[in-house]
Amino acid sequence: MSWNPRTIIDSGEFGDPFTILDRDVEMLLHLAKSKGLEAQVTGELRLDSVTRFAVSQVTQHHDLSTLSLQLVLYKDGRRSTASTTLIDHPETLLKQAEDALNGSPPNEFDQGFPSPRPGDSLDLSAKPWTIEERADAVITSVNAAEEVDSGVIVAGTASSTSNYFRIISTEGTDVESASSGNYFKVNSILGPPESRGYGQEETQWRHTMPSFENYAQEATRTAKDTLDLKTFVPGEYEVVLGPRAVTDLMNFIQFGTNPVGFHEGTSYSADKLGDQVFDEKITIRDLPKDASKVFFTRLFDSEGIPTQNRIFVEDGSLKFIPYDSFSAAKYLGDKNEATGNSGGGFFGGAFLGSAILELGDQSIEDQILSIKDGLYVKSFWYNRFTDRRRGGLTGLTRNGLYHIKDGEINGAVRNLRYTESFLRAFEQGNVQSIGNESRMFMFNTVPSVHLSKFRFSSVAHSMS
Amino acid sequence: MSNRIDDDIMSYALEKGQSYDMTYVDVKWMSRDSRKLNVKNGALERNSQSTSQGIGIKMLVDGGYGFAASNIVTKKSIDNLAKRAFRVAKASGITMKRPISLAEEPVYEDTVQTPTNKDPLNQPVEETVAVLVDATKEADNGDPRIKARNAVFSTWSDHMVLWTSEGTKIDQKIIVTGGGVDTLAVQGSNVERRSYPASFRGNFATAGYEYFEDLDLVNISPKATEEALRLLDAPHCPSINDATIIIKPAQLMLQLHENGHGFEIDRAYDYEAAFAGTSFMKPHLVDELMFGNELITIYGDATYPRGLGTFYYDHEGVKAQKTTLVEEGKLVAYLSSRETAPLKGWKRSSGSARALNYARMPLIRMTNINLKPGDWNFDEMIEDTKDGYMFDTNVSWSIDDLRLSFQFGTEIGWRIENGEITGLIKKPSYTGITPQFWNSADAIANEDSFQMYGTPNCGKGEPGQVMYTGHGASPTRFRNVRIGVVQS
Numbered sequence: 035m036s037w038n039p040r041t042i043i044d045s046g047e048f049g050d051p052f053t054i055l056d057r058d059v060e061m062l063l064h065l066a067k068s069k070g071l072e073a074q075v076t077g078e079l080r081l082d083s084v085t086r087f088a089v090s091q092v093t094q095h096h097d098l099s100t101l102s103l104q105l106v107l108y109k110d111g112r113r114s115t116a117s118t119t120l121i122d123h124p125e126t127l128l129k130q131a132e133d134a135l136n137g138s139p140p141n142e143f144d145q146g147f148p149s150p151r152p153g154d155s156l157d158l159s160a161k162p163w164t165i166e167e168r169a170d171a172v173i174t175s176v177n178a179a180e181e182v183d184s185g186v187i188v189a190g191t192a193s194s195t196s197n198y199f200r201i202i203s204t205e206g207t208d209v210e211s212a213s214s215g216n217y218f219k220v221n222s223i224l225g226p227p228e229s230r231g232y233g234q235e236e237t238q239w240r241h242t243m244p245s246f247e248n249y250a251q252e253a254t255r256t257a258k259d260t261l262d263l264k265t266f267v268p269g270e271y272e273v274v275l276g277p278r279a280v281t282d283l284m285n286f287i288q289f290g291t292n293p294v295g296f297h298e299g300t301s302y303s304a305d306k307l308g309d310q311v312f313d314e315k316i317t318i319r320d321l322p323k324d325a326s327k328v329f330f331t332r333l334f335d336s337e338g339i340p341t342q343n344r345i346f347v348e349d350g351s352l353k354f355i356p357y358d359s360f361s362a363a364k365y366l367g368d369k370n371e372a373t374g375n376s377g378g379g380f381f382g383g384a385f386l387g388s389a390i391l392e393l394g395d396q397s398i399e400d401q402i403l404s405i406k407d408g409l410y411v412k413s414f415w416y417n418r419f420t421d422r423r424r425g426g427l428t429g430l431t432r433n434g435l436y437h438i439k440d441g442e443i444n445g446a447v448r449n450l451r452y453t454e455s456f457l458r459a460f461e462q463g464n465v466q467s468i469g470n471e472s473r474m475f476m477f478n479t480v481p482s483v484h485l486s487k488f489r490f491s492s493v494a495h496s497m498s
Numbered sequence: 499m500s501n502r503i504d505d506d507i508m509s510y511a512l513e514k515g516q517s518y519d520m521t522y523v524d525v526k527w528m529s530r531d532s533r534k535l536n537v538k539n540g541a542l543e544r545n546s547q548s549t550s551q552g553i554g555i556k557m558l559v560d561g562g563y564g565f566a567a568s569n570i571v572t573k574k575s576i577d578n579l580a581k582r583a584f585r586v587a588k589a590s591g592i593t594m595k596r597p598i599s600l601a602e603e604p605v606y607e608d609t610v611q612t613p614t615n616k617d618p619l620n621q622p623v624e625e626t627v628a629v630l631v632d633a634t635k636e637a638d639n640g641d642p643r644i645k646a647r648n649a650v651f652s653t654w655s656d657h658m659v660l661w662t663s664e665g666t667k668i669d670q671k672i673i674v675t676g677g678g679v680d681t682l683a684v685q686g687s688n689v690e691r692r693s694y695p696a697s698f699r700g701n702f703a704t705a706g707y708e709y710f711e712d713l714d715l716v717n718i719s720p721k722a723t724e725e726a727l728r729l730l731d732a733p734h735c736p737s738i739n740d741a742t743i744i745i746k747p748a749q750l751m752l753q754l755h756e757n758g759h760g761f762e763i764d765r766a767y768d769y770e771a772a773f774a775g776t777s778f779m780k781p782h783l784v785d786e787l788m789f790g791n792e793l794i795t796i797y798g799d800a801t802y803p804r805g806l807g808t809f810y811y812d813h814e815g816v817k818a819q820k821t822t823l824v825e826e827g828k829l830v831a832y833l834s835s836r837e838t839a840p841l842k843g844w845k846r847s848s849g850s851a852r853a854l855n856y857a858r859m860p861l862i863r864m865t866n867i868n869l870k871p872g873d874w875n876f877d878e879m880i881e882d883t884k885d886g887y888m889f890d891t892n893v894s895w896s897i898d899d900l901r902l903s904f905q906f907g908t909e910i911g912w913r914i915e916n917g918e919i920t921g922l923i924k925k926p927s928y929t930g931i932t933p934q935f936w937n938s939a940d941a942i943a944n945e946d947s948f949q950m951y952g953t954p955n956c957g958k959g960e961p962g963q964v965m966y967t968g969h970g971a972s973p974t975r976f977r978n979v980r981i982g983v984v985q986s
Contacts, residue, residue, distance in 0.1 A: 084961050085589075088769040092590040096961055097566040097582050098857045100552070115546040119569035120501055120529075130547050134533075137623030139631065141541045169589040176593075189772035191960050221772040227780035232899075234772070298645045299684040360543075415775075416896045420907055420927065420984040423689045428905050428984070430898045451896075451903060451929070453983055491983055494903040495931050 036155035039212030039333075042196050043079065044162070051079050051101055054121060055200065061124045062105050063202050069132070074147050074203040074337070076104040081196040085168040088189040090176045092169065107131045108147060111140030143364035148372050150207040153340030156323055158213035158331040160194075160240040168192040171246045175220050178247035182254040183224055190220040201338035209340075211333040213325070215240050217476075220250045221433070222257040231261035231446075234413065234433040236278070238329035238474045256412065256434040263448040264437060265493060272408035273488040274401045274438070277473040279431075280391065280480040282414040283456050286427055287318070288386040288477060291346075291354075293361035295422065302425040302457055303352060310350045311457060313465035315394060318347040320354070320375075322388040329474050330387045336378035346386055350462060356384035389478040394468025401467055401484040403441040409488075410436040410443065414452070425457035430494050449494035459485055501551055503527040503571065508661050510573055514580040515555050516663055520587070522558040522600060524662040526813065527551070527571070528856035531619055532654035537630035539638075539647055545623065552856035555583040561597020562590030563837075567857040601839040601847045603816050605665040610810040612673040614706025618653035621707050626651050629715060633679050637719035641727055646682040649715055650699050652954070653707070656855075658813065666815040674806065674966060675709045676702030676952065679719040683726035690729035690924060692722040692909055695951075696748045697891050702952030702966065703804040725910060725922070732922040735887070735911055737982035742886035743928060744879065744975045749908050750869070751951035751969035752892040754796070757932050758867035758969070760901035761798065761823045762850075763832035765862075767841050774958050775899025778932065779829055781842055787829040790936030795870035796824040798833050800849060805866035805968030806952025809852075813860040816849035823867070827937070835862050854963035861959045866950070866968035872942025876973055879941050881917040887981060888912040888919070888973075889926045894984075905929040907984055927984040935976060943972035 040052055055077040066073035079101050086094040104117040105127050114134035118127050171192050179186045196214035201207055219236035233256025235249040275283070287302075295301025302311070322341040325331050334340055337359055346354050356375030361383045363369040375384040402410060412434030420426040430451050437444045458464070460483075469481030508525055515523035529551035536544035553576065554567035564587025566579045591597075630649035637647040653675045660668045678700015680693035695701040695713060703709045745753065760777040764770050767781065779787060789796075800818035802808055809818050814836045823831050834844065835851035851860035880888070894907030911926030912919045950970040957964055 082961050086772070086960055087593065088771055089596070089767070091595050092562060092593040093769055094859050094959075095562075095564050095586040095590045096857075096859060097564075097586050098961070099568050099570075100857060101569055102550070113542075113545060115544075116548065117546070118549040120549050120551050121570060127549075130549075134545050134547055134623050137627060138542050138545050139624075139627060141543065143541065165586050165589050169593060172593050187768055187771070189768065191772055193960065219772055223768060223771055223776075227782060230776075232771075298682060300645075300682065300689050415899055418894050418896045420894050421689075421925070423687050426984060428894065428896045430896070430903065432899055449898065449903075451898075451905060453905070492903070492905075492929055492980075494898045 037157040039198055039210050042159050042198055042212040042214055055079060055101060058103055058121060058124050059200060059202055062128060063204065065124060065128050066107060067204055072108040072146055072204045074106040074201065076199055076201045078102045078199040083165060084191065084193040085172065086191050087172045090188045092172055103127060105131045107135045109135060111142060111144050112138040113141065113144055114138055144360060145363040145369040147203045147205045148337055148339055148359040148369050149205055151340050153209055153333050154323060156333060158325045160214040160216055163194040163216045171218065175246045175250040179222050179250040179254040182251050183258055185224060186254050186257065187223040188220065188250065191217065193217045201334065203338060207338040209334045209338045213331045215329050218244055218246065218249065220253050222254040224257040225261045231257040231259065232433050233257035233260065238476060240325060259446045260434060263446050265448045266450065268450060268490045268492050270487045270489050272405055273485050274398065274405065274410045275483045275485065276398065276410065276412045277480050277482055278413035279411045280483050281475040281478055282417050283459065284389060284391060284478045284480055286417065286419065287456055288389050290422060290425065291356065291386060293355060293357050293365055293384055296355050297365045300422050302423060303355060304423065306352050307355055309352060310462065311352050312347060312350040312460040313462045314350040315465045315468055316347055316350050316460055317392040318389050319392065320344055320346050320386045320389050327390055328388040328479050330477055335374045335376040337372065337376045339372055339374040339376065341374040346389060356386055358383040387477045391468065391478065391480040393470050393472060393481055395470055396467040396484065397471065398469050398482045401469060401482060402438055402443065404484065405438045406440060408438045409447065410438055420453065425455040427456060428453045450490040451492045451494055452489060453491035454489040459488055501529055503659050507571060508659060511553060511555060511576045512661050512663065514576055515557055518557065518580065518584040520557045520559045522663055524556050524660060525553065526856060527553045527659045529657045530654055530855060533619060535626055535630060535651040537627065537634050537649045540631050540634050542627055550855060554856045555579050556859060557583040557587045558598060559584060559587035560591030561594045562587050563598060564590055565859045598837050599840055600836040601845060603836060603847065606811065606815060606817065607667045609669040611671040612704045614673055616707035618673065618675045618707040618710065619655060633715040633719045636716050637679060637681050637723045639723055643683050643685050643727060643730060644681060644723060645684045649679045651677045651710060652699060660813065660815055662815055668811050668815055670810055672704055672809050673706060674702055675705050675707060676700055676954065677710045677713050677715060679715050679722055681722040681726040683730050685730050688730055690726050692726040692729065693891055694718045694722050697893055697909060699954065702806045702954050704806060704808045705804050728922055729910060729924045732924040735923045735926040735982045739980050740978045741981045742883060742975065742977050743979050743981060744883065744886065744888040744973050746888065746890035746973050747949040747971045748891045748951060749889050749906065750971040750974055752895055753906065754867045754869060754969040754971060755953050755967065756895060756897045756904060757901055758864050761833050762862045763834040763838045763842065766832060767838065773960055778900040778902040784829055788827045788937065789824045789829045789933055790827045791939060792826045793872060793939050793942055794824055794827050794936050795822065797821065797868050797870065798823050798848065798850065798865050799868055800865035802866045802868060802968065802970065805950055805970065806954065806966045807865040807968035812849045812851045813853045814847065814851045816847045819849045821848045833862050833864060835860065838862065852965055854965060858961065858963050861963060863958065863965045864967040866970060868970040871945040871948050871972045874941045874943045876943040876947040879943055879973065879975055880914060880919065883914045883975065884916055886914040887923065887926065888914055889928065902932050904932065905983060925984060926981065928979050928981045929983045930979055938976045938978050939974055940977055941975040947972040
């Protein structure tokens with residue numbers, strides 16, 4: 035049974051934005067056609083409701099609704115894009131795009147808009163999370179954290195997002211998609227200003243509300259643990275990376291795989307399609323249509339091409355490079371080789387944003403139990419490429435780094451900076467096991483991973 | 499697509515907000531007009547124009563803030579916004595243990611705009627594209643190892659109309675223009691990129707189209723190509739624990755930026771603990787902590803001409819200021835807002851609260867974080883360096899959540915031996931601890947070598963806000979720095 039994506043908006047609260055949206059996108063396409071131009075028009079409605087809390091109280095509370103229009107014009111290899119949140123002025127938007135088009139030289143690679151393809155109609159909605167429920171979640175979290183330690187300072191975020199878009203084009207595309215989701219994060223801080231302990235837990239969620247109490251108490255226990263730190267010398271350590279740490283490395287693998295980097299030679303994926311680049315235990319799927327498994331879901335990409343659930347890395351082998359229609363035309367010679375991964379100009383035009391790392395058979399407790407002397411990393415922070423071609427990254431541990439001794443947690447460790455390549459971290463033979471339980475994050479859903487070695491380059495000092 | 503807000507809509511929104519049981523309300527209408535052009539290898543690959551506008555109502559109720567915004571600017575929509583702002587403020591208010599009180603600020607009625615000679619949004623697209631095409635053509639020397647030659651132009655205009663229940667009425671337009679070139683050279687798995695005048699879309703200023711013309715991209719682009727190719731064959735930056743390095747402004751600007759986040763008072767008081775992080779410069783350290791040595795004086799200066807963080811009023815209606823953050827090495831102040839200045843007992847905000855657009859609440863954002871120039875002639879600084887390295891143009895950056903432990907990579911480095919530059923090094927990197935690093939400075943070049951750079955994409959907050967900030971510095975020499983952390 036098909037799902038009506040327009041039901042994602044509560045018309046009782048927000049009225050009927052679709053009448054305006056339909057009128058403007060159809061008017062724009064009509065106006066462009068009447069001038070002999072090829073056009074693609076996107077109308078988007080986005081609702082963001084975000085509650086931020088800090089020092090154990092709400093500090094910011096945003097409630098946002100945005101209706102926007104994007105017009106892309108194309109003629110004889112020339113292309114321009116104009117977008118606006120100024121509704122009711124389609125003629126002005128058209129003129130702006132037209133002026134820009136007339137000032138453009140033709141691009142020999144550009145073949146125009148992709149041909150229409152049929153897609154699915156699936157329910158990608160989440161349980162609505164009201165303003166009052168989020169304020170209650172804040173109070174619940176603070177109370178639960180204070181049960182662990184009455185001196186805790188609690189911070190975090192509780193948010194709810196809904197997104198709807200319709201794309202129509204002179205090629206005949208006319209598609210719509212909608213999705214929604216929720217996010218909860220709690221941070222706990224303990225100790226004097228010059229020597230603090232920090233903990234954090236977070237998750238995206240769609241239908242099953244997480245236990246805010248459990249998350250707040252786990253974060254507070256981590257903050258308590260990290261008040262008393264051992265200092266480890268930098269070097270290579272056997273590690274268990276918790277799901278929050280794995281998601282950071284996965285983001286770089288996903289966004290490092292883009293058509294520009296692949297073809298220009300700046301990406302780790304260059305010359306590697308079909309090759310084994312990771313350990314055979316690593317299988318990654320991109321599942322933009324599976325709302326039960328991933329957070330970033332959509333039925334169509336930003337060009338109106340249907341998304342597809344597909345294999346990205348299979349048993350360690352790189353199987354897939356994403357393309358939008360421009361990069362497909364430029365690098366493959368055919369705009370219709372586009373894969374349904376267009377990000378609307380970001381990340382080299384196409385990206386993988388809905389990945390899952392397939393589960394293994396080890397619980398995180400089993401993974402820790404199997405280590406004689408190593409580290410457990412709960413999360414990373416401020417990760418950046420140092421060498422895109424080699425998958426080189428640097429970043430720091432944050433919100434919980436623990437020593438593992440003879441299979442048991444043996445105290446918290448002062449944060450370390452890592453300087454490591456994800457190609458080396460996940461290379462054949464270095465992945466000991468994959469965890470059997472996942473957590474959902476913005477662009478991927480991942481379990482813990484046990485690695486034989488991981489390179490830390492320096493100690494992150496504190497002021498104490 | 500220039501647009502304006504009518505006074506009667508602003509007046510209606512303010513009155514509607516004031517009709518609720520609140521202690522403060524402001525109405526902020528903002529619009530952004532922008533244009534971005536990218537040329538790669540002589541072909542136009544991005545030609546985008548954008549206009550966003552809308553209105554936000556921020557309300558203080560029971561000591562808690564509520565904010566609602568929409569791009570539908572009608573009286574009916576405003577009725578709903580005011581209702582929702584009040585509702586979320588009430589929901590916030592029930593959690594408040596320390597109600598918000600605002601630092602006082604005079605009431606202003608003012609209309610201001612960035613001075614420009616040529617409106618960048620009204621320049622014909624074809625003229626700018628022609629410059630960019632020429633720049634990428636000039637960067638082509640026929641070497642097959644050159645895989646990409648890029649030239650970019652960006653401009654935007656942020657128009658804010660802010661009315662508050664205290665009587666302030668500000669109409670402010672900030673205009674930004676920028677551009678740059680870069681060349682990508684690839685030989686096997688050896689990848690080098692060289693950018694001018696800075697990496698990541700070039701450099702930016704609050705200025706008109708004349709700033710883009712002054713960048714002279716057509717004449718600078720061959721240098722990017724030449725250096726990218728030379729870097730392919732250059733030796734790798736060595737691994738040394740106690741090197742002497744001179745950092746040029748196109749890298750030092752990002753050092754100032756990343757360390758500069760630590761001066762944001764919301765971080766110092768844990769308001770950003772859940773996302774951006776906190777600061778090692780805790781409130782009790784003001785007037786005590788030696789951030790650097792006596793050579794180091796750092797300003798937060800929202801008034802610096804053409805700085806990317808230059809404006810007239812912040813988004814709480816506070817007049818732009820020049821604040822000394824570090825005076826001869828000592829931490830003396832923070833960047834603050836009306837909500838946060840009272841936390842430290844200060845009576846006035848430093849005027850640092852800005853929002854991405856109509857749909858965001860203002861956060862404390864850096865303005866222009868500038869290092870006061872020293873008295874060294876730059877050439878004499880090199881001559882005085884017997885065994886060292888010089889780094890320029892950021893390519894990689896990472897710093898911990900306290901803004902204490904950092905690691906940077908740059909596009910290019912030079913070897914200095916016996917007071918002379920003797921060659922290039924590739925993949926330079928350095929790491930350190932913020933106060934140790936700034937205490938190791940032993941020479942700062944004079945004002946003749948001072949350069950302003952802009953960082954247009956500084957992220958902070960949830961929902962995410964991207965802000966533009968400026969950073970000025972002269973080349974500065976540091977001792978005992980660990981370099982060459984990143985090895986292949």
